Amino acid sequence: MRRASKRALFVQSSKLFGMAAYSLSLVLCIILKAATFGPVPRIVWEQEEIPLTRFNVEGVFNYSSLLLSENEDILYVGAREVIFAVKSTNIAEKTREAYWKVTDEKSEGCARKGKSKQTECFNFIRVLQPLSEDTLYVCGTYAFQPTCDHLDLNSFQLLGKHEDGKGRCPFDPAHSYTSVMVDGELYSATSNNFLGSEPIIFRHSQQSQLRTEYAVPWLNEPNFVFADVIRAPQNNPDGDDDKIYFFFTEVSVEFDFLSKLLIPRVARVCKGDQGGQRTLQKKWTSFLKAKLICHSPENNFFFNVINDVFILKSPDLKEPVIYGVFTSHLNNVGLSAVCTYNVSAVENVFATGKYMQSATVEQSHTKWVRYNGEVPKPRPGACINNEVRALNYTGSLNLPDKTLQFVKDHPLIEDSVYPIGQKPKLMIRNVAFTQIVVDRVTALDGVTYDVMFLSTDQGKLHKAVNHDSEMRIIEEIVLFPNMEPVQTLVLTTKQRKRYIYAGSSTGVVQSPVAFCDQFTSCVECIMTRDPYCAWNSLQSSCVNIVDEKSSGRPLIQALNGDISRCPDSVAQGTEKTMVYTLKPGSMVELNCIHKSELASLVWTFNNKELSDNNPRYRLLHKGILLFNVSEVDTGTYQCLFQENVMGNMISWLIISYIVELERIPPPLLSTTRWSLTEGNLAPTQVYTEVTHRTTTRMPSTTPFKTSAAPIKNVTSKLLTTLSTATLTELIDALQEFGVEKTSFLKSTSDCSLFIFPIIILLVLFLLLLTYNCYKGFLPGPCLKFRSAMFSGKKVPPSFADCEQGVNEILVKNPNLHTEPTTAPRDTDDVTKPDYGNGNLHHKEDLEKVDMIEKDKPFDVKCELKYADSDGD
Ligand SMILES: *[C@@H]1O[C@H](CO)[C@@H](O)[C@H](O)[C@H]1NC(C)=O
Ligand SMILES: *[C@@H]1O[C@H](CO)[C@@H](O)[C@H](O)[C@H]1NC(C)=O
Numbered sequence: 057m058r059r060a061s062k063r064a065l066f067v068q069s070s071k072l073f074g075m076a077a078y079s080l081s082l083v084l085c086i087i088l089k090a091a092t093f094g095p096v097p098r099i100v101w102e103q104e105e106i107p108l109t110r111f112n113v114e115g116v117f118n119y120s121s122l123l124l125s126e127n128e129d130i131l132y133v134g135a136r137e138v139i140f141a142v143k144s145t146n147i148a149e150k151t152r153e154a155y156w157k158v159t160d161e162k163s164e165g166c167a168r169k170g171k172s173k174q175t176e177c178f179n180f181i182r183v184l185q186p187l188s189e190d191t192l193y194v195c196g197t198y199a200f201q202p203t204c205d206h207l208d209l210n211s212f213q214l215l216g217k218h219e220d221g222k223g224r225c226p227f228d229p230a231h232s233y234t235s236v237m238v239d240g241e242l243y244s245a246t247s248n249n250f251l252g253s254e255p256i257i258f259r260h261s262q263q264s265q266l267r268t269e270y271a272v273p274w275l276n277e278p279n280f281v282f283a284d285v286i287r288a289p290q291n292n293p294d295g296d297d298d299k300i301y302f303f304f305t306e307v308s309v310e311f312d313f314l315s316k317l318l319i320p321r322v323a324r325v326c327k328g329d330q331g332g333q334r335t336l337q338k339k340w341t342s343f344l345k346a347k348l349i350c351h352s353p354e355n356n357f358f359f360n361v362i363n364d365v366f367i368l369k370s371p372d373l374k375e376p377v378i379y380g381v382f383t384s385h386l387n388n389v390g391l392s393a394v395c396t397y398n399v400s401a402v403e404n405v406f407a408t409g410k411y412m413q414s415a416t417v418e419q420s421h422t423k424w425v426r427y428n429g430e431v432p433k434p435r436p437g438a439c440i441n442n443e444v445r446a447l448n449y450t451g452s453l454n455l456p457d458k459t460l461q462f463v464k465d466h467p468l469i470e471d472s473v474y475p476i477g478q479k480p481k482l483m484i485r486n487v488a489f490t491q492i493v494v495d496r497v498t499a500l501d502g503v504t505y506d507v508m509f510l511s512t513d514q515g516k517l518h519k520a521v522n523h524d525s526e527m528r529i530i531e532e533i534v535l536f537p538n539m540e541p542v543q544t545l546v547l548t549t550k551q552r553k554r555y556i557y558a559g560s561s562t563g564v565v566q567s568p569v570a571f572c573d574q575f576t577s578c579v580e581c582i583m584t585r586d587p588y589c590a591w592n593s594l595q596s597s598c599v600n601i602v603d604e605k606s607s608g609r610p611l612i613q614a615l616n617g618d619i620s621r622c623p624d625s626v627a628q629g630t631e632k633t634m635v636y637t638l639k640p641g642s643m644v645e646l647n648c649i650h651k652s653e654l655a656s657l658v659w660t661f662n663n664k665e666l667s668d669n670n671p672r673y674r675l676l677h678k679g680i681l682l683f684n685v686s687e688v689d690t691g692t693y694q695c696l697f698q699e700n701v702m703g704n705m706i707s708w709l710i711i712s713y714i715v716e717l718e719r720i721p722p723p724l725l726s727t728t729r730w731s732l733t734e735g736n737l738a739p740t741q742v743y744t745e746v747t748h749r750t751t752t753r754m755p756s757t758t759p760f761k762t763s764a765a766p767i768k769n770v771t772s773k774l775l776t777t778l779s780t781a782t783l784t785e786l787i788d789a790l791q792e793f794g795v796e797k798t799s800f801l802k803s804t805s806d807c808s809l810f811i812f813p814i815i816i817l818l819v820l821f822l823l824l825l826t827y828n829c830y831k832g833f834l835p836g837p838c839l840k841f842r843s844a845m846f847s848g849k850k851v852p853p854s855f856a857d858c859e860q861g862v863n864e865i866l867v868k869n870p871n872l873h874t875e876p877t878t879a880p881r882d883t884d885d886v887t888k889p890d891y892g893n894g895n896l897h898h899k900e901d902l903e904k905v906d907m908i909e910k911d912k913p914f915d916v917k918c919e920l921k922y923a924d925s926d927g928d
């Protein structure tokens with residue numbers, strides 16, 4: 057009796073709070089929908105699906121420096137205590153190696169200074185730059201004693217120079233660093249002391265060394281990410297100098313903030329700088345810095361941390377374009393963005409912007425404000441160009457002290473560098489971009505596309521392209537399956553075949569820039585809308601147009617997704633037809649596998665579209681599940697793929713299934729028994745036998761693995777069954793409250809995965825709450841509720857009342873619990889799942905049960921209980 061009432065209450069409470077669960081799920085759905093932000097990668101390539109080449113050597117870690125020599129087809133890899141040379145066309149092929157280990161004595165000394173012998177006191181290679189035709193300049197942390205050397209490429213041996221590497225390489229492997237070799241001089245930005253407290257931007261050459269002033273206005277706790285040279289145009293009328301740009305995030309001096317406010321910066325120095333004669337001796341006379349703005353005006357997101365930069369230089373570009381990847385420590389944590397800048401915009405800020413200066417307010421506190429006074433001539437921080445030369449200043453050494461003193465005190469420009477288009481090119485949530493490289497590819501329509509490759513802190517690579525002002529992520533590539541951050545990205549540009557190389561703590565990965573050959577049909581090839589890929593209708597293959605440069609081939613490319621350009625035979629002939637011969641009453645899942653995360657499936661049954669879910673079937677993300685197959689379910693099921701391309705819905709057929717029934721009834725059919733244990737509905741036994749045969753019109757050329765999975769005793773399928781059944785159960789309960797089943801399914805279809813466990817937990821919690829309330833364990837409002845509930849009734853309704861009603865039905869309908877088909881049944885099996893199973897006769901019976909129940913005082917779903925009571 058007690059158990060019975062408890063169960064009655066479970067059913068009751070699940071109905072009472074069905075509405076609550078429904079509302080909660082809607083709210084959660086809205087939150088989750090709002091959370092999806094920015095473009096979604098259309099295709100996700102898992103590592104086993106695509107040909108990636110890997111390089112790592114046992115016992116070697118921290119593959120943090122990559123240097124590509126495209127003339128020699130060699131990739132140099134700087135790891136911990138070793139430098140490798142591998143073939144750039146196949147990095148798995150190692151050609152040379154040079155170990156550079158710290159001595160035991162140095163390692164001991166490092167440990168004595170409190171550093172870890174296991175993780176830090178090694179020689180982490182941080183600088184790997186070409187010095188001459190046959191020499192590399194190499195620096196390593198060398199157990200907290202940065203050291204540089206020359207690597208002879210003929211012998212692949214270090215020359216044992218053992219130069220002091222201070223200013224070029226950090227002491228601590230955890231500290232930031234960047235460097236660039238320009239005309240035999242190394243420009244580096246890193247920390248200059250053991251503690252990492254002294255930041256420096258440094259130039260090293262045999263003749264001279266130049267550095268930043270060690271002062272807060274120059275560099276304030278910077279995190280350096282990138283450096284590169286921007287050459288002045290040849291024979292430029294201004295006689296301008298080449299410039300080296302540095303990108304970093306630092307603590308701002310110009311904003312008063314409660315905590316340290318980080319800010320992204322660009323700084324530049326001139327190649328011809330020689331330092332000052334008296335003021336700024338051996339220091340930069342041309343160091344200026346400004347803030348980079350990466351801000352989305354629409355939602356007021358500020359991106360204040362710059363993670364990496366790539367400067368796209370191409371002869372066909374009017375000027376180089378700076379690509380920066382940003383994240384945020386402000387209001388929008390979890391978002392990443394890409395902002396692009398014109399180099400001319402940066403130069404303009406340095407050439408004409410207002411300087412900032414510090415003013416002392418209230419004794420010790422300093423505040424940075426715009427400098428409005430007179431600016432000395434020549435302009436402080438400017439490179440030596442024809443205008444300065446006309447004033448008889450031929451180099452930085454003879455610049456006037458006034459100019460030098462001014463730039464020493466005012467290295468910060470007030471004006472900001474704004475991005476092209478005044479907003480990010482790309483914003484995305486829940487992804488932290490770590491590195492960026494950009495490739496240019498001219499598609500068959502003659503338009504040149506800039507393709508961004510963005511690596512993440514989870515070992516992935518996103519490939520994004522802007523097409524008709526719509527930013528798309530064509531694909532996501534899983535580079536490192538163990539989700540480690542990608543630390544370095546390098547792109548080939550001159551090689552015939554283009555590759556991306558990515559370095560991480562555990563190894564290096566080589567990836568092609570496109571995976572065109574993964575698409576085996578014209579439609580798939582076109583729909584990927586990848587500027588690298590085109591369909592070769594002669595060879596019937598999807599090819600990379602960059603890799604195979606030869607004209608006159610019949611190539612089809614339509615970046616607008618116009619699949620009508622595909623030859624008819626190919627477009628129509630790729631779909632498969634499979635024939636399924638099933639036993640009556642069995643359940644089957646018809647799969648429709650597609651790679652696109654943006655596509656939706658449309659199912660037709662005998663040429664009529666199947667909309668929404670039905671007790672007889674359930675539409676899945678990549679298939680359809682048919683329950684209790686009977687004669688009415690036989691026929692042709694077709695799966696169509698639909699994807700929105702720039703406002704046009706493009707659809708095509710992927711696979712057809714012909715479902716037919718087996719003529720002779722087999723001895724054992726689908727029998728599912730449900731038992732209610734601890735408030736959870738679980739099948740105790742699912743036993744279905746299905747036979748199927750497949751006919752394929754175009755064998756082995758289907759776009760992707762297309763398969764149908766007949767349900768056997770497979771756990772995963774049981775789970776599908778369970779979730780379907782229990783969800784249907786819940787929806788039935790909700791329906792009694794007038795909640796539209798279809799709307800519920802629609803709204804949950806996207807988020808049901810998230811909602812389902814929440815609903816289960818909620819129901820369990822409510823069960824507990826209600827039971828305790830019913831038992832009077834909970835005080836106050838609960839007791840009121842309890843008395844209100846039962847005040848109208850002398851006797852609390854019990855399971856027995858309900859059971860009685862059911863018994864009546866059982867007498868009236870002796871067929872109710874027997875299998876309606878002619879098949880013999882297992883005697884033990886007296887129950888069936890009470891949700892729709894496609895059997896009309898059976899359903900009518902259940903409706904009768906429902907009708908009678910509704911007259912019952914407690915209005916409980918008895919069929920649920922008797923189904924369960926059988927298990928006692
Ligand atoms: C070096 O690699 C090891 C192994 O993956 C990793 O645990 C460690 O953090 C790396 N160290 C640095 C400084 O990157
Ligand atoms: C620069 O020097 C030259 C020769 O010494 C002199 O004739 C000229 O007047 C000077 N120009 C300026 C602007 O000082």
Ligand SMILES: *[C@@H]1O[C@H](CO)[C@@H](O)[C@H](O)[C@H]1NC(C)=O
Pocket residue numbers: 374375398401474475476477478
């Ligand atoms: C960048 O340059 C392009 C063309 O060179 C120009 O159209 C655009 O307005 C510039 N943007 C900024 C922010 O300077």
